[in-house]
Every structure is written in structure tokens, then in C-alpha cells.
Amino acid sequence: MVDLHRRAYLRAVTAAVGGATAATGIQSGALERVAAQTDADGQSGSDGFSQAAPWSQGGAGAANTGAAPTSGPRTDLQVEWSYTDVDAWGLASSPALVDGVLYFASLDSDIGDSGRVHAVDASDGSARWQFETDMRHETTPAVHEGRVFVGDGELLALDTEDGTELWRSEAVVRGSVRAANGTVYAATDDNVITAFDAADGTEQWRFDPATDSVDWSAYTAPAVAGGTVYASARVNPGDGDLRSVGFALDAETGDRQWATEFPAARSGGAPAPAVSDGSVYVDVGDLFALDAATGDVQWSASDVDSPVVQDGAVYALRDGGAFVALDAATGEQQWQTVWETERDPGGRTELVATEDTLYVGTFIGGVFAFDAESGEQLGQAPDGGFSDGRCPPTVAGGTAFLGVWNADSGLYAITEGDGSSGSTEPPAPEVELRTGPDQSYCVGSQITFIREASGPGSTNDFGQDDYTWKMDFDTGDGESGASEPMTETAGELVRHTYDEPGTYEVAVVGEGPDGRTARDTVTVDIAECAGPTARIATDPADAERRDFALMDEVTFSAEPSEADAGVERYEWDLDGDGEFEKRGDAETVVLGEECREETLTVSLRVVDTQGATDTASVSVSTMADDA
Incomplete structure (x- = not known):
């Protein structure tokens, strides 16, 4: 077993701390808070940021349907606010939303085992708390009974109010977890399904899917519905055996109720099964619909994956930028659509759905909205895209919350405009100018200035808006003085030497082709400096x-x-x-x-x-x- 036990500590922050850019006038209707009835699987029957959360964990709830009965933005999509106080590689997973608070993890690097867990107010992006950890969390947390459960390593339980660590498991969890009825369910690294008591982390039961003839390995998160846990397992893909199995377990005891073998298997990770209206939908490379009570195959479809189930329809992705709507009972195709974009989106995330809209994120094209009934494309945000969007949005109360990693690292709230703007341009980047460490502010000394830009439009990668950066070393107004151009990559350095003593306001100004600008200044005092003395x-x-x-x-x-x-x-x-x-x-x-x-x-x-x-x-x- 890999030893991932690391020390972690809480860093509380005030609501004003962080990289959040507060919302400037979110309409009260977009933030409606309506009381709701929540079922045992964590699903909400209400709209808005209600006290009963519509998106308490990955897949919108423990049943992992990927859909919630809530509303989201459809047309004229605009970035309402952004929260960028995240680690260098941003978010690789969607946030969970409970009681108007978003919970998510950020990554410190692309390969390292460190990062932070965040709690952020969904209305304006202000920080509630942060928890620093030496584990690599790449999946959506599960929020249940006042606790935040984070997988990808030792299962970590945090208090929703202040982020205090409550307990952590000895077992190492693979991927995300599902929580329902006081229990947390996960696939662990010893290839079994494990049930943990949500209150203290004690193991309630473990189920090993291996049989005398087949060494099945549980490798993905389960789904939970109606007192039953649904999961899948596969043979080690390195053995060349492309088989997998779906099975149902009693949620209280872990006893197996049925198992169904499939002649297909994913070579990489797979989503949890989706459970809806008496059927289980299992993605193992091909999509299988099973009777939830018996495991009998109802229908199957090839070349589709990542199912979302809602109102008698199964929505699934297809290679080549297309997705389809299938009849949930028969598997018959109802429609297929291909999203329209000016450039290759560079890859896509899983689908998610609200009561009338489908959403899919793309690696470099932002998030797209489609009509759930017809498949018609409705909107895209931001128009210029993000550099790296690796997860679908979490949607509730008229807002889609999208996590982004790498160059545009942060969490973005996307709402529907009134149609008057005629634009879904991303906001201008945020820029910071500072001097390098151990600087000598002397006449004749070479001073290093560091510009760091973040947010949409800050880099020229993947077709981003091309910002031209200039430095003004004399007046700080960005227009006069000894200006010189900078290259269009974040974190750029520029050096300058002053020949006269004095106080100088130094400015960096970035201008996009559409006229949007970003600016920051720093003041330096330059003196005549005495030489050294040798003793x-x-x-x-x-x-x-x-x-x-x-x-x-x-x-x-x-x-x-x-x-x-x-x-x-x-x-x-x-x-x-x-x-x-x-x-x-x-x-x-x-x-x-x-x-x-x-x-x-x-x-x-x-x-x-x-x-x-x-x-x-x-x-x-x-x-x-x-x-």
C-alpha cells in the first residue's frame, strides 16, 4: 500500500481574502434560495442555492445521474465572478455545492502530491476557508451530514463550517467517493469497495469482487440509490483481458445481490454507474443499461460514454465532438448534435444536465450549453475559452460553476446575461507587478521586475486573446516614459537600470486586440549607494x-x-x-x-x-x- 499519510493543517481565511473577484450585481433572482426536500441520495428537489444542495457530490448526487432539477444559464453566457486564489495547477474536478457554499480542491503542480481544499461562497466567490494538504485531490468532494469528504489518497473528512480535519482513513481511496445515509463508499487501492462510517471513518464493510476464476479489481467510484451500492470492476488491462463486471451490493452489509459480466472494459478510468428509475447505466467502454433489481441487460450502445440520465433520456458523448440523446428504456437514438466552435476545443469533459439544459466543458473552448430536448446549441462562455478546462460545471440557481487548471487556474461563475451585451468575452486578466528578491535599489544597479498574469486572456496559448504587455519605468502612467515591450507569456521578467536617484512609479500595462486592458504598478526608490568596505x-x-x-x-x-x-x-x-x-x-x-x-x-x-x-x-x- 502506498503510504500517503501526510501532515495537513488548516489555514483559515476571511471572506475578503483570496483571489476572488466579487460579483458586481448578480441579480437576486439568480441567487434564489428556495427550501427543498432532499432524498437519501443527496439530490435536491429545488431550484437555486437552497439549503438542501442540488449538487452535493460528483455526478450531482450519490446516484451519479449527472443531472439535477435546477436551472442554469442558457444563452448570452457571461463570467460573473472568478476565484483565483488556487494553487498553480488549479482545479481538475468540479466543485460540490451545499447550502450556498462551493467545496473543491486545487493542485499545487501537475505531478506533485500537494494542494488545498477550499470553501467559497457561491454568491460572490468570497473565501470561507482553506485547508492545505499533501495529497493530490483530482475529484469532486462529497458533502454529507456537515462533513466534506475528499478522495484521491487517504479519505479526508473536514468540517464544513471551518475546514477542521475530523478524521482520515488508513485505507487509500481511488478517485472520488459517494456518501449517503451516514456512510461513505469508495474504491480503495486494494481493489475492493469499502464502506466508511461518515462520523468517525471506521470501516463498516469491505467487498472484494474477485472470484475463484477471475481476479476482478474495483477501480472506480460506486453509485448509491435505494439502499443499494452499484459498482464495476475489471481485469488488469495489462493482461490483455478486456472484460469487466457490474455488481450490486447491499448498502448496509456489503453482501452481493447480483453481478453481470461485460465483454468490454476501459483501459483507463471510468465514471461511476448512473442509477435512475429502476435502471443502472454502466460505462465500460460500451454503455450497458441493466435492470437495477436483477442486473439483466436491457440494452447496450457502442461508441458512447459518460452517461447522464434525466426524464426518460440518456445523454452520452460520442467521439468527434458529438453527443446523443437515447431513450432510457430502449436505447434508441432520439437525436445527435455536434457543437459549433471556431476552433478545435481540444477535448471535452463529461456531460451534466439541469431540468432543460445540457452542459459540456472543453479543454480550451470554455463551457457550452445545449437544449436538452432538441440538442440545439444555445451558448458558450467565455467566447475566447479557457486554457485548460478539465471538468464539467456544477450548475444550480441559474449559475454554472466551472473549474479550470493550468494557465487560467481558478473557479469561474457563469451566468446568463440580459442579451444587451452581445458578447461573451472573458474578463481581462489579473496582473501583478513586483520586484525580484534581494534587489539593490541603487543608481547603476540592474533591477528585475516580474510580471505575473492570470485568468482568461492572460496568455497566448491555444488561441487565447493576444495581449501586448509594456513597461513604463518612469511615470507609471503606462503612456509616457521609457516604455519597452514584453513577451506575451505569464511570469515574464524584465530588467532596468536607473542612472539618477529618485522615486519611480513603474507600471505594466497589457492591452488586448479588443481594447481591454490590465494594469498594475510598483514604486521603487533609487539612491546613490556607498561602495563596500573590506575587513x-x-x-x-x-x-x-x-x-x-x-x-x-x-x-x-x-x-x-x-x-x-x-x-x-x-x-x-x-x-x-x-x-x-x-x-x-x-x-x-x-x-x-x-x-x-x-x-x-x-x-x-x-x-x-x-x-x-x-x-x-x-x-x-x-x-x-x-x-
């Missing part, structure tokens, strides 16, 4: 006044210099030949080791960051051994 200390002290025996040791140390510009390096001439061949804060010499001269002169040269120097010397004497 040598010896050990033993007062070495110049002593006579040493051959092979005695003397240590020469550079005393701290008072250089205004800061010391760049210390250089040493240890044999009096005028060549400074050593560098460092101190050097030790063995007298007579290299030569038997009666007097040895050691010199120190101090070089500051502007290139100014100063030199000091110390001479020590030896009692020559003439024997």
Missing part, C-alpha cells in the same frame, strides 16, 4: 601580532560589509600573488603547507551587486624551521 577578522585573534609555528592553522573571515548595494561575493588571495582564486565568507590556511616564507599576506576583495570593490590585507609571520 578581515582572524582566528586566533590579532594574528598579525603573533609568531606562528609551521603547520599552525589560521582562519581568515570576511566581516560583514556596510555596502548599500549589498555584497555580491567575497574573494580571497591566499598566497600573495595578486590572484583572487577563492570565494567564500572564510578561508583557513595551514602555515608552511604551500611555502616556507617567514611572512604570508592574505588579501580579501569584496564585490557588491553594482560591481564596486574594496580590498583589505592581513600578514602573519612564522618562525622558520632551519633544521
Whole structure:
């Protein structure tokens, strides 16, 4: 078993902290809070950000239908607010939404095992709390009974109110989890389905799908509905055996109720089964519809995946940018559509659905909305796309919440405009200008300025808006002064040297082809700086006044210099030949080791960051051994 037990700690933040850009006038109707009746699977029967959440976990609820009876934006899609106080690689999964709060995880890097779990207000993107962890969480949390359950590693339980860690499992969880009726269900890394008590994390039961003849391995999250757990397993794909099995378990005991084998298997990860109206839909490379009570195959369809089930229809993706609507009872195709976009979206996420709209995210094209009855494309946001959208949105109360990773890292709230804007342009990027570490603000010194931009339009990758960045080093107004262009990649460096002392406001200004701009400033004070002063200390002290025996040791140390510009390096001439061949804060010499001269002169040269120097010397004497 991989040991993923790492220390994690809570970092509470105030609502004003974080990279969230507060909403500027979300209509009250878009944030309606209507009381709702929630069933045991965590689904909500209401619209809006109700106290009974319509999107409590992956797949919209424990049954994993991917659909919720709520409303979302359909046309004139616009980014309402963004929350960008996330780690460098952003979100690889959708948020969960409970009681008006969004819960999600962000990644610190593309391969590392670290990141944060966030709680964010759904109305304006303000931060509630953050929890830092040394695990790599790439799936949607499950929120159940006042706890946030995070998979992808040890199962982590956090308090929804303040993010306090309540417990963590010893077992390592594969992917996401499902929670219902006081229990959390997951596939664990020993290839079994495990049920955990939601209150304290104790294991209630474990089910191993392997039989005497087939070594089945549970590898994806289960679904839970009607007191039954539905899951799938496969043979190790490295063995070349493309078979899989779906099975049903008693939710309280883990006893198997039925198992159905399929002549197909996914080579990679697979979604959890979807359960609706007495049927189970299992995606194992081909899509199978099973009777939920018996496991009998009702119908199957090839070349479709990631099913979403709602109101007698199964919506599924098809290769080539298409998706289809199938009759849930018979599997007959009702319609097929291909979304329209000016460029290749670069890949797509799973589908999700509300009461009348389908949504799919794309890797570089943003999120698309389609009419659930006809398949007609309704809208796209943002029009320029995001650099990396790897998860479908979470939708409730007229808003779609989309997680993005990599260059545009953050969580974006997408709402429906009034049609007056005529545009779904992404917002201008956020930009920060700062100076590099250990800078010397002296006349003649080279100062490094760092520009970091984030958010849509900040990079030129994947057809993003092309922003031109310029620096104004003198006046800070971005129009006059010694401006010079910068390249169009985030995190760019530019260096500048001032010839006169004074206070300078430095500005970076980015302008897009549509006229949108982003700007930030930093102030630097430039002074005439004194050069360095070289001084040598010896050990033993007062070495110049002593006579040493051959092979005695003397240590020469550079005393701290008072250089205004800061010391760049210390250089040493240890044999009096005028060549400074050593560098460092101190050097030790063995007298007579290299030569038997009666007097040895050691010199120190101090070089500051502007290139100014100063030199000091110390001479020590030896009692020559003439024997």
C-alpha cells in the first residue's frame, strides 16, 4: 500500500481574502434560495442555492445521474465572478455545492502530491476557508451530514463550517467517493469497495469482487440509490483481458445481490454507474443499461460514454465532438448534435444536465450549453475559452460553476446575461507587478521586475486573446516614459537600470486586440549607494601580532560589509600573488603547507551587486624551521 499519510493543517481565511473577484450585481433572482426536500441520495428537489444542495457530490448526487432539477444559464453566457486564489495547477474536478457554499480542491503542480481544499461562497466567490494538504485531490468532494469528504489518497473528512480535519482513513481511496445515509463508499487501492462510517471513518464493510476464476479489481467510484451500492470492476488491462463486471451490493452489509459480466472494459478510468428509475447505466467502454433489481441487460450502445440520465433520456458523448440523446428504456437514438466552435476545443469533459439544459466543458473552448430536448446549441462562455478546462460545471440557481487548471487556474461563475451585451468575452486578466528578491535599489544597479498574469486572456496559448504587455519605468502612467515591450507569456521578467536617484512609479500595462486592458504598478526608490568596505577578522585573534609555528592553522573571515548595494561575493588571495582564486565568507590556511616564507599576506576583495570593490590585507609571520 502506498503510504500517503501526510501532515495537513488548516489555514483559515476571511471572506475578503483570496483571489476572488466579487460579483458586481448578480441579480437576486439568480441567487434564489428556495427550501427543498432532499432524498437519501443527496439530490435536491429545488431550484437555486437552497439549503438542501442540488449538487452535493460528483455526478450531482450519490446516484451519479449527472443531472439535477435546477436551472442554469442558457444563452448570452457571461463570467460573473472568478476565484483565483488556487494553487498553480488549479482545479481538475468540479466543485460540490451545499447550502450556498462551493467545496473543491486545487493542485499545487501537475505531478506533485500537494494542494488545498477550499470553501467559497457561491454568491460572490468570497473565501470561507482553506485547508492545505499533501495529497493530490483530482475529484469532486462529497458533502454529507456537515462533513466534506475528499478522495484521491487517504479519505479526508473536514468540517464544513471551518475546514477542521475530523478524521482520515488508513485505507487509500481511488478517485472520488459517494456518501449517503451516514456512510461513505469508495474504491480503495486494494481493489475492493469499502464502506466508511461518515462520523468517525471506521470501516463498516469491505467487498472484494474477485472470484475463484477471475481476479476482478474495483477501480472506480460506486453509485448509491435505494439502499443499494452499484459498482464495476475489471481485469488488469495489462493482461490483455478486456472484460469487466457490474455488481450490486447491499448498502448496509456489503453482501452481493447480483453481478453481470461485460465483454468490454476501459483501459483507463471510468465514471461511476448512473442509477435512475429502476435502471443502472454502466460505462465500460460500451454503455450497458441493466435492470437495477436483477442486473439483466436491457440494452447496450457502442461508441458512447459518460452517461447522464434525466426524464426518460440518456445523454452520452460520442467521439468527434458529438453527443446523443437515447431513450432510457430502449436505447434508441432520439437525436445527435455536434457543437459549433471556431476552433478545435481540444477535448471535452463529461456531460451534466439541469431540468432543460445540457452542459459540456472543453479543454480550451470554455463551457457550452445545449437544449436538452432538441440538442440545439444555445451558448458558450467565455467566447475566447479557457486554457485548460478539465471538468464539467456544477450548475444550480441559474449559475454554472466551472473549474479550470493550468494557465487560467481558478473557479469561474457563469451566468446568463440580459442579451444587451452581445458578447461573451472573458474578463481581462489579473496582473501583478513586483520586484525580484534581494534587489539593490541603487543608481547603476540592474533591477528585475516580474510580471505575473492570470485568468482568461492572460496568455497566448491555444488561441487565447493576444495581449501586448509594456513597461513604463518612469511615470507609471503606462503612456509616457521609457516604455519597452514584453513577451506575451505569464511570469515574464524584465530588467532596468536607473542612472539618477529618485522615486519611480513603474507600471505594466497589457492591452488586448479588443481594447481591454490590465494594469498594475510598483514604486521603487533609487539612491546613490556607498561602495563596500573590506575587513578581515582572524582566528586566533590579532594574528598579525603573533609568531606562528609551521603547520599552525589560521582562519581568515570576511566581516560583514556596510555596502548599500549589498555584497555580491567575497574573494580571497591566499598566497600573495595578486590572484583572487577563492570565494567564500572564510578561508583557513595551514602555515608552511604551500611555502616556507617567514611572512604570508592574505588579501580579501569584496564585490557588491553594482560591481564596486574594496580590498583589505592581513600578514602573519612564522618562525622558520632551519633544521
